[in-house]
Amino acid sequence: MRGSFKLARVFGIDIDIHFTFFLLLALFALLMGPRGLVLIVGVFFFVTLHELCHSLAAAYFGIQVKRITLLPIGGVASMAEMPKKPHQELVISLAGPVFNILVVAVFYFPLTALLGRETLMYPFLVLTGRAEYTGGFNILAHIYWINLILAVFNILPAFPMDGGRALRALMATRIGYKKATRAAVRLGHIFALFFGYLGLVNGHIFLIIIAVFIYMAASSEGMQVQVRETIKKYRVRDILGGVFETVSPTSTLAEVLEKVFHKHQEDFPVMEDGRLAGFITRRDLIRAAHEKDKSSGIGGIMRTDIPPVSASTPLDRLQKIMQDHNTSALPVEENGRITGVVTLDDVNRLYIMLTEE
Ligand SMILES: [Zn+2]
Numbered sequence: 001m002r003g004s005f006k007l008a009r010v011f012g013i014d015i016d017i018h019f020t021f022f023l024l025l026a027l028f029a030l031l032m033g034p035r036g037l038v039l040i041v042g043v044f045f046f047v048t049l050h051e052l053c054h055s056l057a058a059a060y061f062g063i064q065v066k067r068i069t070l071l072p073i074g075g076v077a078s079m080a081e082m083p084k085k086p087h088q089e090l091v092i093s094l095a096g097p098v099f100n101i102l103v104v105a106v107f108y109f110p111l112t113a114l115l116g117r118e119t120l121m122y123p124f125l126v127l128t129g130r131a132e133y134t135g136g137f138n139i140l141a142h143i144y145w146i147n148l149i150l151a152v153f154n155i156l157p158a159f160p161m162d163g164g165r166a167l168r169a170l171m172a173t174r175i176g177y178k179k180a181t182r183a184a185v186r187l188g189h190i191f192a193l194f195f196g197y198l199g200l201v202n203g204h205i206f207l208i209i210i211a212v213f214i215y216m217a218a219s220s221e222g223m224q225v226q227v228r229e230t231i232k233k234y235r236v237r238d239i240l241g242g243v244f245e246t247v248s249p250t251s252t253l254a255e256v257l258e259k260v261f262h263k264h265q266e267d268f269p270v271m272e273d274g275r276l277a278g279f280i281t282r283r284d285l286i287r288a289a290h291e292k293d294k295s296s297g298i299g300g301i302m303r304t305d306i307p308p309v310s311a312s313t314p315l316d317r318l319q320k321i322m323q324d325h326n327t328s329a330l331p332v333e334e335n336g337r338i339t340g341v342v343t344l345d346d347v348n349r350l351y352i353m354l355t356e357e
Helices: 020-032 036-062 086-106 106-113 117-127 140-156 161-176 177-202 205-231 253-263 282-291 315-324 345-357
Strands: 006-011 013-018 065-071 072-079 268-272 273-279 327-334 337-343
Touching: 013 020, 020 036, 020 065, 036 065, 036 072, 036 086, 036 140, 036 253, 086 106, 086 140, 086 161, 086 327, 106 140, 140 161, 140 177, 161 177, 177 205, 177 327, 205 315, 205 345, 253 282, 273 327, 315 327, 315 345, 337 345
Parallel strands: 013 065
Antiparallel strands: 006 013, 065 072, 268 273, 327 337
């Protein structure tokens, strides 16, 4: 995610931290002093463990998790692919909240012995309205009970929170993935509106932020599923245009820009001796046009990390490859020959055509 940097690496998973997280640290330090800092670091320690549990469950099903990103609203584990079977998604999404519940259960007796029952139970009693807040504050007791909040909050069926994902998985076994997602998104929206209402009425700004986040995240993931399920029946060859241009590593930037203006093509395979030497995208060209001399050779600008796809690649797979390689175009190869260029615009055009009627 843009604006985040690596904090640590555990089980081959990068733990990234987003810069906005430091705003949260500063806010708590301002509001509560050093205690606030310890509290928020403690909370995020358990958020990280929660996300690691999702990741380990995913790894059990052979799904690789590249990184966990810590944001002010919680953690996000980025999986290399979506779980294919509903029962996999069910287990993966429940692994996080179950961990927090286990923490509450397992540490109850050790912490009771350490702090005394009254001190340990105090935040819980305040939380549930069974005791008045008198200013007593034990950080360990607070961090302990925050695990219960993490569990309860995440298990709510507010898609795309864990509970919402688990519910979608359960529904998917009966009504299919697409319909189940649509229902889960609607439920996510209802929860978001409800949280937003509670936040407004009680003046909890944090609840309002969470409501906005859930609403937007539900919509965006619903849309992604909608697109993926629609385009996955089609293959690269279905959207591949006939005529295309290639350039050579010795072509100058000026020559390639000239082609962009006259040929309605913005991404080019770079060919050398009839073989693919690299690829240059619209974005690379725009950047180079600002930074480099117009007489620079394309060989020094092109990307060499972009793989060709085959004409039989399904479009959902194509989209994933584009995402992974941070590009909106890819060269197409058939029997060792480059036969075209496929772009995200081509995919979008197909999607619009299919859904317009
Ligand atoms: Zn979770």
